[in-house]
Amino acid sequence: MVLVSPRNPLNIGATARAMANFGFSHLSVVAPYEAHWREAQSAIGAEELLQNAKRTESLAEAVADCTLVVGTGTLARRKAEQPVVSLPELGGRAGSELARGGRIALVFGSEKRGLTREDLSYCHLLAVIPTDPQQPSMNLGQAVAVCLYELTARGESHAGLSGKSAADFVPPLATSGEIDRLAAVIEGVMLAASYSPAEMRAANRHDLRLLLRRLEINEADARRALGLFRRVLHKIGN
Amino acid sequence: MVLVSPRNPLNIGATARAMANFGFSHLSVVAPYEAHWREAQSAIGAEELLQNAKRTESLAEAVADCTLVVGTGTLARRKAEQPVVSLPELGGRAGSELARGGRIALVFGSEKRGLTREDLSYCHLLAVIPTDPQQPSMNLGQAVAVCLYELTARGESHAGLSGKSAADFVPPLATSGEIDRLAAVIEGVMLAASYSPAEMRAANRHDLRLLLRRLEINEADARRALGLFRRVLHKIGN
Numbered sequence: 001m002v003l004v005s006p007r008n009p010l011n012i013g014a015t016a017r018a019m020a021n022f023g024f025s026h027l028s029v030v031a032p033y034e035a036h037w038r039e040a041q042s043a044i045g046a047e048e049l050l051q052n053a054k055r056t057e058s059l060a061e062a063v064a065d066c067t068l069v070v071g072t073g074t075l076a077r078r079k080a081e082q083p084v085v086s087l088p089e090l091g092g093r094a095g096s097e098l099a100r101g102g103r104i105a106l107v108f109g110s111e112k113r114g115l116t117r118e119d120l121s122y123c124h125l126l127a128v129i130p131t132d133p134q135q136p137s138m139n140l141g142q143a144v145a146v147c148l149y150e151l152t153a154r155g156e157s158h159a160g161l162s163g164k165s166a167a168d169f170v171p172p173l174a175t176s177g178e179i180d181r182l183a184a185v186i187e188g189v190m191l192a193a194s195y196s197p198a199e200m201r202a203a204n205r206h207d208l209r210l211l212l213r214r215l216e217i218n219e220a221d222a223r224r225a226l227g228l229f230r231r232v233l234h235k236i237g238n
Numbered sequence: 239m240v241l242v243s244p245r246n247p248l249n250i251g252a253t254a255r256a257m258a259n260f261g262f263s264h265l266s267v268v269a270p271y272e273a274h275w276r277e278a279q280s281a282i283g284a285e286e287l288l289q290n291a292k293r294t295e296s297l298a299e300a301v302a303d304c305t306l307v308v309g310t311g312t313l314a315r316r317k318a319e320q321p322v323v324s325l326p327e328l329g330g331r332a333g334s335e336l337a338r339g340g341r342i343a344l345v346f347g348s349e350k351r352g353l354t355r356e357d358l359s360y361c362h363l364l365a366v367i368p369t370d371p372q373q374p375s376m377n378l379g380q381a382v383a384v385c386l387y388e389l390t391a392r393g394e395s396h397a398g399l400s401g402k403s404a405a406d407f408v409p410p411l412a413t414s415g416e417i418d419r420l421a422a423v424i425e426g427v428m429l430a431a432s433y434s435p436a437e438m439r440a441a442n443r444h445d446l447r448l449l450l451r452r453l454e455i456n457e458a459d460a461r462r463a464l465g466l467f468r469r470v471l472h473k474i475g476n
Contacts, residue, residue, distance in 0.1 A: 014377060014379075017376075017377055018376070018377075020373035021370060021374070087391060135258035136259070138383070139252060141379070142252060144380075145376070145377075146384055149325075150387075153367065153368040153369075195466055214459065215453045216453075217453060218452070221449055224449065227433075228424075231433050
């Protein structure tokens with residue numbers, strides 16, 4: 001991750017926070033504004049990776065050991081001179097680069113001007129976040145978060161490792177038999193409550209069967225519903 | 239987009255900025271901290287959508303017209319009571335809900351506590367951003383940006399892949415408000431039927447709220463169920 005001449009200490013801090021969130025640790029800053037950079041580094045709760053950031057005077061130096069340099073920005077003000085990819089397309093490209101042992105740099109320009117034409121000349125690709133044309137320009141910290149999300153969180157699912165989608169436990173659905181038992185009790189309640197005329201009975205039963213299956217009710221919920229309707233039936237019966 | 243008790247005006251501003259970036263315009267705030275909310279609204283360069291934000295005292299009210307309510311957060315402190323999806327998986331799900339004419343609410347808790355158990359009981363799903371276990375907790379403005387990126391920028395490419403035809407029309411889900419009305423009548427039936435002891439009432443109400451959302455009941459079915467339970471209530475009442 002490379003920030004070129006970042007200005008706002010809050011944005012620098014937010015960049016570091018997003019990097020920590022998505023498991024990145026190598027930050028380089030190119031020609032930062034001295035006072036702002038120091039302020040960001042000394043902020044309460046500043047990420048450790050800010051302390052360890054590599055500082056260079058030129059972008060060339062910062063990305064010297066990377067095999068794929070990806071600039072970020074909008075196309076509002078210039079015609080790109082290198083291939084442009086939409087951010088959602090970057091994941092696959094980055095994944096194959098990493099798979100073959102490459103190192104990727106993601107480069108963000110200053111809040112005010114973005115990356116200059118000179119900066120961009122060090123980039124293999126320009127990645128564009130698809131934003132609304134009415135308000136295309138993103139806050140730096142948010143743009144960083146979105147890009148790192150694409151490269152990691154999405155990256156994993158590209159690779160088919162949706163992995164730690166924690167507690168993916170889904171309880172089993174009720175069996176058809178359990179649903180039919182529930183349907184029978186509900187039908188009993190409908191009758192006891194004079195829900196509809198007798199000649200509707202067959203139609204109602206049919207609809208109820210469909211309805212309960214549409215709900216894709218799980219086993220435990222079916223049991224709960226059964227308990228409630230039995231109780232109701234008992235109450236109406238008396 | 240719903241913010242519950244947001245605190246930091248900068249985060250509120252960042253949320254609005256990300257919404258503008260990704261083309262969203264409907265913001266609701268639930269029980270905001272008065273001074274901070276006013277500060278955010280009056281900030282220089284504040285997005286217009288902050289002026290037009292809907293303000294409510296409860297989350298139930300804020301999401302009453304939505305058919306799919308998605309809470310956000312981590313699983314660090316609690317066990318989820320509803321299905322959990324990893325954010326990358328949410329895009330497709332949200333896309334199909336929109337395709338059948340539903341309205342989605344994305345709900346973010348306060349910076350300090352996130353969403354409470356009570357808040358979450360109004361959510362059909364909990365979406366988790368896959369972050370590094372070492373630093374799982376994201377800044378609010380950045381989390382919002384990442385979620386909206388997934389829903390729009392990525393969403394487009396999902397839609398491009400799945401090529402939906404108008405033929406697979408699925409009726410929209412019941413709105414959160416319709417579900418709450420149904421829940422109220424069912425609760426009435428439970429009471430009238432002496433389903434469980436009085437001291438269980440709050441817990442039952444909580445469970446019922448979750449259960450009805452788990453069912454993903456559609457509008458027409460919710461109406462049918464409402465009719466039945468009203469009828470039952472009437473019958474038991476007499």
